[in-house]
Amino acid sequence: MRYILFVLVSLSLFACGLKRDNPLDPNGNNNIIVPGDVSGVSANAFGSGTATRYVRLEWIGNNPYNTDGYYVYRSLGYYSAYAVVDTLLHAGGTAIQSYVHSGENDPSVTPGDYWYRLSAYKSYPAGNLEGRLSTPVFVRIGN
Amino acid sequence: MKVTIYHKCILCLILFGSSMLWAQSRFDLEAFSDSTKYGWQDYRERSAYRQDLISRQNMLQLYELEALSVRENFLKSAVVPGWGQFSTKHNTKATVILSLELVAVMGSIYFYDQAMTNHRIYQSATQIEDINNYYSKAQTPYQYSLMMLGFGAVVWAYNLYDVVVSTNEYNADLWQDIVKRRSASPLQVTPAGLELRF
Numbered sequence: 391m392r393y394i395l396f397v398l399v400s401l402s403l404f405a406c407g408l409k410r411d412n413p414l415d416p417n418g419n420n421n422i423i424v425p426g427d428v429s430g431v432s433a434n435a436f437g438s439g440t441a442t443r444y445v446r447l448e449w450i451g452n453n454p455y456n457t458d459g460y461y462v463y464r465s466l467g468y469y470s471a472y473a474v475v476d477t478l479l480h481a482g483g484t485a486i487q488s489y490v491h492s493g494e495n496d497p498s499v500t501p502g503d504y505w506y507r508l509s510a511y512k513s514y515p516a517g518n519l520e521g522r523l524s525t526p527v528f529v530r531i532g533n
Numbered sequence: 534m535k536v537t538i539y540h541k542c543i544l545c546l547i548l549f550g551s552s553m554l555w556a557q558s559r560f561d562l563e564a565f566s567d568s569t570k571y572g573w574q575d576y577r578e579r580s581a582y583r584q585d586l587i588s589r590q591n592m593l594q595l596y597e598l599e600a601l602s603v604r605e606n607f608l609k610s611a612v613v614p615g616w617g618q619f620s621t622k623h624n625t626k627a628t629v630i631l632s633l634e635l636v637a638v639m640g641s642i643y644f645y646d647q648a649m650t651n652h653r654i655y656q657s658a659t660q661i662e663d664i665n666n667y668y669s670k671a672q673t674p675y676q677y678s679l680m681m682l683g684f685g686a687v688v689w690a691y692n693l694y695d696v697v698v699s700t701n702e703y704n705a706d707l708w709q710d711i712v713k714r715r716s717a718s719p720l721q722v723t724p725a726g727l728e729l730r731f
Contacts, residue, residue: 424661522661522662
């Protein structure tokens with residue numbers, strides 16, 4: 391009986407949980423700073439009827455303390471899968487607050503309806519820790 | 534005259550010899566050879582008693598052949614829970630123990646596998662929501678897995694305790710069973726072979 395109790399107590403103590411061994415997990419590593427949320431995102435389409443169409447995204451820039459750059463995502467629907475279209479890097483500690491997704495650099499910028507989202511990231515030796523995605527914003531690129 | 538150690542030894546030897554002779558003369562040979570002291574009035578009763586003794590010896594030999602070893606049954610149940618109970622003919626109990634143990638072990642493996650799948654995704658995740666989400670998804674089945682393992686350990690421990698009790702009960706009932714079998718049938722199975730009584 392004493393042996394059974396010992397086994398049960400050992401198992402209960404062992405059942406505390408799995409190891410948080412992801413090097414980017416802030417709960418397992420006190421040196422990790424979680425990137426701030428991206429807010430105030432807006433998107434406007436330009437260049438309709440011309441050869442070069444582009445979408446201009448603007449947002450409130452995060453503090454460089456918790457953000458080294460941003461990922462820009464785009465999707466064809468609000469709930470569809472979002473794909474990264476570009477990665478932005480804070481240069482010299484200056485906060486980025488806008489981005490132009492141009493047809494000159496990306497031939498996929500064609501007339502249609504799109505949803506854009508942004509997320510901030512912070513760089514660590516183990517990789518980039520990405521923050522929460524912003525609320526999707528709609529943009530229509532005209533013919 | 535001076536009494537030496539030599540004289541003392543001679544005296545002791547004489548005393549010892551005398552006591553032996555006295556003891557022999559007091560031995561009651563008649564009482565020793567009296568066959569009625571065991572309650573036998575004649576040779577028939579003596580013969581019947583002897584038959585009964587031989588019969589009991591045969592039953593004892595049968596018991597020793599059919600009795601189960603506690604240690605052997607304990608090892609059986611330690612390897613496969615319920616195996617020892619099957620040997621003691623406690624089939625329902627054995628089936629329940631074996632089933633519970635299988636459910637506990639299989640459940641534990643299933644939840645552990647689920648936990649490890651989510652934990653691998655957690656380890657390679659770089660997005661904060663994915664990190665938190667997959668850690669939670671790994672943690673819950675991991676705890677279920679440990680609970681199932683604990684349940685399996687309790688069933689296994691009970692199975693070991695029960696097999697000792699079952700084997701002792703089986704051996705206790707076995708003697709009664711042998712006596713019953715022997716009195717019921719004219720054809721007997723003895724350690725020496727078959728015996729037909731008329």
